[in-house]
Amino acid sequence: MKSANRLALPKRDPKAGKQMLVDSHCHLDRVDLAPYGGDFAKLMDATREAGVSHLLCVSIDLESYPAMLSLVDAYPEISVSVGVHPNDRDRHEPSVAELAELAAHPKNVAIGETGLDYFRTEGDVEWQRERFRTHIRAARETGKPLIIHTREAREDTISILREEQAQAVGGVMHCFTETWEMAQAALDMDFYISFSGIVTFRSAEQLREVAVRVPADRLLIETDSPYLAPVPFRGKPNEPRFVEKVAETIAGLRGVTTGELAQLSGQNFYRLFDAAHGA
Numbered sequence: 001m002k003s004a005n006r007l008a009l010p011k012r013d014p015k016a017g018k019q020m021l022v023d024s025h026c027h028l029d030r031v032d033l034a035p036y037g038g039d040f041a042k043l044m045d046a047t048r049e050a051g052v053s054h055l056l057c058v059s060i061d062l063e064s065y066p067a068m069l070s071l072v073d074a075y076p077e078i079s080v081s082v083g084v085h086p087n088d089r090d091r092h093e094p095s096v097a098e099l100a101e102l103a104a105h106p107k108n109v110a111i112g113e114t115g116l117d118y119f120r121t122e123g124d125v126e127w128q129r130e131r132f133r134t135h136i137r138a139a140r141e142t143g144k145p146l147i148i149h150t151r152e153a154r155e156d157t158i159s160i161l162r163e164e165q166a167q168a169v170g171g172v173m174h175c176f177t178e179t180w181e182m183a184q185a186a187l188d189m190d191f192y193i194s195f196s197g198i199v200t201f202r203s204a205e206q207l208r209e210v211a212v213r214v215p216a217d218r219l220l221i222e223t224d225s226p227y228l229a230p231v232p233f234r235g236k237p238n239e240p241r242f243v244e245k246v247a248e249t250i251a252g253l254r255g256v257t258t259g260e261l262a263q264l265s266g267q268n269f270y271r272l273f274d275a276a277h278g279a
Contacts, residue, residue: 020051020052020053020054020262020266021050021051021052021053021221021243021244021247021262021265021266022052022053022054022055022056022220022221022243022262022265022266022269022270023052023054023055023056023221023222023223023225023240023243024056024172024174024194024220024221024222024265024269025056025058025113025147025172025174025175025194025196025220025222025223025224026055026056026057026058026222026223026224026225026240027057027058027060027224027225027226027227028040028043028055028057028068028071028072028078028225028240029057029064029067029068029071029072030225030226031043031225031226031237031238031239031240032226032237032239040071043239044075046239046241047239047240047241048077049241050240050241050244051244051262052240052241052243052244053077053266054077054078054079054266054269055077055078055079055240056078056079056080056081056109056110056269056273057072057078057079057080058080058081058083058110058112058113058147058174059080059081059082059083059084059112059113060083060084060085060113061084061085061088061091061092062082062084062091062092062094062098062102063091063092065082065102068080069105069107072107073107078107079107079108079109079110079273080105080107080108080109081108081109081110081111081112081113081147082099082102082103082105082108082110082111082112083099083110083111083112083113083114083135083147084131084135085113085114085117085149086114086116086117086121086128086131086132086149087117087120087121089121089127089128093131093134094131094134094135094138095134096134096137096138096141099111099134099135099138099142100138100141100142103138103142103144104142108144109144109145109273110139110144110145110146110147110171110273111135111136111138111139111142111144111145111146111147111171112135112139112146112147112148112149112171112174113147113148113149113174114132114135114136114146114147114148114149115132115148115149115150115153115157116129116132116149116150116151116153116156116157116160117149117150117151117152117153118151118152118153118156119151119152129160132157132160133160133164136160136161136164136166137164139166139169139171140164140165140166140168140169143169144169145169145170145171145172145272145273146166146169146170146171146172146191147171147172147174148161148171148172148173148174148186148191149174149175150173150178150182151177154178154179154182157182158182158185158186161186161189161191162189166189166191167189167190170189170190170191170192170272171191171192171272172191172192172193172194172220172272173186173191173192173193173194174194174196174222174224175194175195175196175198175222175224175228176193176194176195176196176207176210177198177204177207178210179206179210180209180210180213183210183213183214187214187215187218191218192218192219192220192268192272193210193214193218193219193220194219194220194221194222195207195211195219195220195221195222195246195250196221196222196223196224196228196230196246197223197224197228197229197230197231197233197234197238197242197245197246198228199211199230199246199249199250200230200231200234200245200246200249201231201234202231208249208253211250211253211254212253212254216254216264217264217268217271218268219250219264219265219268220265220268220269220272221243221246221247221250221261221265222243222246223238223239223240223242223243223246224238225237225238225239225240225242226238226239229242230242230245230246230249231245232245233245244258244262247261247262247265248261
């Protein structure tokens with residue numbers, strides 16, 4: 001039997017007449033609120049008006065996690081994850097037990113974001129690999145899916161996922177920018193592939209080819225707000241309402257309507273993260 005916290009499937013907005021969207025990865029505690037007079041509630045009003053029905057607010061460190069949770073706690077349409085990003089070594093290093101305890105919060109649906117990022121890291125990176133393993137073990141202990149960040153660490157990311165048997169929980173390769181071969185390796189471990197505003201960039205031809213090839217039941221969309229705003233907002237602060245531009249681009253590539261793509265990616269989101277609520 002599913003938990004009472006089960007996420008509801010996306011529905012059409014009867015006023016707007018448009019398909020409701022899901023932003024599967026954003027950092028709401030870091031979104032620029034200046035256009036909204038510093039009022040988070042006004043940002044959420046604009047997000048709803050744009051047809052976004054659910055958001056996953058993703059943790060990148062434990063120091064800011066309590067404030068992030070407090071910001072979104074009153075909004076039933078926002079879920080959260082818990083984890084420590086691989087970029088910064090000077091963060092509180094979580095244990096499996098600590099991550100599992102924090103993941104027990106009713107709004108929590110995932111472990112991460114976690115992974116490997118060799119682009120900004122010099123010298124020994126073993127600490128990154130150990131942090132990654134800790135998160136995978138916490139995911140397996142809690143039964144919650146993983147949110148994976150990977151950059152210039154293709155082989156090590158896949159190897160560690162396999163070694164730690166991450167296929168037992170699955171998850172998502174967020175803000176995917178890698179090759180089809182890496183996507184296939186992740187898909188083989190029961191992972192989903194999520195595309196951000198990068199897919200709209202002129203230089204992202206190879207990525208758009210991947211977006212066409214990913215199976216329909218494994219595709220997610222995201223903003224990664226406040227980063228990586230899609231065209232035509234590139235270079236400006238990103239926010240969840242811009243996820244529609246990601247949906248429009250991928251829909252065009254795949255020969256479906258934006259509404260169909262929104263429905264598809266929304267169903268995939270709820271399928272992946274509903275399992276995190278347990279029985």
